[in-house]
Amino acid sequence: MINLWDIRYVRLGTPDVEAATRYARDIVGLELGRREGKAAYFRSDDRDHTLVYFxxxxxxxxxxxxxxxxxxxxxxxxALDAADIxxxxxTADECARRAVGSFINFRDRxxxxxDLVVQPHHSGQRHWPSRDGGITGFxxxxxxxxxxxxxxxxWTQTLGAKVSDRIGAAPLLRIDEVHHKxxxxxxQRVGVQHINHQVESIDDIMRAWYRLQRAGVRIVFGPGRHPTSGAMFLYFEGPDGMVYEFSSGVRLITPxxxxxxxxxxxxxxxxxxCMWGSKPDIPEFKV
Known part of the structure; x- marks a missing residue:
């Protein structure tokens, strides 16, 4: 069985890298680490990057x-080959673009x-976000x-994840102590449904709620609190319809x-x- 150590990054294609860059930096509050060709790399902690728009x-x-x-x-x-994946x-060039020692790529069912990666790069510089949004990491x-x-x-039998809870047919899977990664x-779509960044406290979530409204960003869920993980949350719409989430206070399942x-x-x-009464405007969350 494969043992996933941690989630590392997400890479998103976009027809407008400049607009996506402004959003990630000015709205989400990530640090623009660098640009390489037609890609922008963003930091949310001490890792080389946690988000790439290309x-x-x-x-x-x-x-x-x-x-x-x-x-x-x-x-x-x-193991993946044995599972007919x-x-x-x-390649060396692909590893360089991901800032990893080596990796393999596959598609799930x-x-x-x-991507499964080893020796991902850490930044030698202090994380310096574009603004104080309270983000502690992807x-x-x-x-x-x-x-x-x-x-x-x-995900459980081949990739070693464990089910923490289920909502209907939707499993929330952990690979470490965090309730779900x-x-x-x-x-019926394929790919990423939403991207979560942790923030320090409910104060950061509420500040974001007011700031996003002033910026004209569409709030799609929250503020609220998940009865599964216990996390307080706010979901909002990003470039190309991607949904972003800020949350704080996620439950841990200890050894x-x-x-x-x-x-x-x-x-x-x-x-x-949501145990507070907020209703989602997210297709995958609707009853």
Missing amino acids: EGDPSDHTVGFELRSKEELQAAAA AVHAG NGSSI SHIGLCSANPSRDEAF VALFPS EQEPSYQPRQFPMADTSF
Whole structure:
């Protein structure tokens, strides 16, 4: 079984890199680390980058996960091959664009593009965001799934994730102590459904709520609190229809809790997404 160590980055194609850059920097509040050709690299913590916008098809999404060693990467390639998943080994140029030592790419059962990387670069510079938004780092992604039961089996049996809770058919999956790093939401689309950044507190969420409204950004859910992870949240619309989320206070499932932990089943209802009463304007969250 493959053991994912952490989520590392998300790469998004866009027809307008300049507009996406302004959004990531001025609206989300990320640090523009550098530009390379027709790509912009953004930092949210001490990693080299956690988000890349590159000129390309806006449906072209890739999520990167870190493994601990080259030996684990080789074993992962073999495990994927045994599961009849086609694997592409990254070229030197592709590794340079991702700022990693080496990586493999594959598509999960729903067709979402996944990188498994080793020796990802850390920045030698202090993280200096474009403004004080309270962001502490890139934390998780939602993925689209035409068949959540099928995709849950792949992510748990092949990629080693564990189910923390389910909302309807949608599993919330953890790869470490954090309640979830991946969520699989029913959808006929392929790729990333939303991108989450953690912020320090509810104060940062509420400041963002007011600031986003003043900037004319469409709020699609929240402020609210998830009954599953316990996190307080705010979702808002980004370039090319991508949904971004700020959240704070996510639940941890510790090693001491792990042996006796039982995933909870929540119905597909508004109250399963928010315990405060906010109703989502997100297709994959609607009943």
